[in-house]
Amino acid sequence: MDRIDEIDVKILTLLQAHGRMKRNRIAEEVGLSVPSVSERMRKLEERGVITGYHAVVDPKRLHVDITAFIRVIVDGSSYFPGFVERARELDEVQEVHSITGEGSHILKVRTPNTTTLERLLSTIQSWPGVHGTSTSIVLSTFKETRALAVQPTELFYPEAETV
Structure with a gap:
């Protein structure tokens, strides 16, 4: 069964805060080699946990x-x-x-x-x-984010996309 573990949580948290963070820096932060971090990121992308990398633009x-x-x-x-x-x-x-x-x-x-x-x-x-x-x-915005508080968990795969 697909699972998000503590290391995946750390990787996802880092990427949500710093999307352009280099893999070698992520590897240092989580205590893995660069190839291991790259493999985990690839798997997170394949499983649909990471759906893209985007710049945040000031409207x-x-x-x-x-x-x-x-x-x-x-x-x-x-x-x-x-x-x-x-x-x-x-x-x-x-x-x-x-x-x-x-x-x-x-x-x-x-x-x-x-x-x-x-x-x-x-x-x-x-x-x-x-x-x-x-x-x-909207008159003022005090918080706007897409970041999630990530926890170790089993992945959820919805049967069908909702409209």
């Missing part, structure tokens, strides 16, 4: 000043696949989640200004099955 430096969360009400599950597909195609949409409570989906979006946000909302509201939206604009 404000690129004049993308508006972050907003848009709750969307989609009429009926028959519209969900089309809605999700359209949302995935928009560059401004950073996250798409199916939710409980008010609305059926929530989107995290970033746009340069309120004019582009209004245009995006108009686009989303025109999609088949979209009954309504409710938007909250």
Whole structure:
């Protein structure tokens, strides 16, 4: 059975904090050889634990000043696949989640200004099955991360991808 052990936890924690960390430095930190660290990283990638390596870009430096969360009400599950597909195609949409409570989906979006946000909302509201939206604009962000607190565990392999 696939397992994440203490050494994998250390490697994942280091990579989440310092994605460009050299393998020889990781090897020093975890007490293994570079080939051993490389093999563990390869296996973590193959098992889908590590899904990519990305640069974190400051949106404000690129004049993308508006972050907003848009709750969307989609009429009926028959519209969900089309809605999700359209949302995935928009560059401004950073996250798409199916939710409980008010609305059926929530989107995290970033746009340069309120004019582009209004245009995006108009686009989303025109999609088949979209009954309504409710938007909250972020004023300040105090924490934003994708890092997980990793613990030794058995790996989970979902039977089917959820939509």
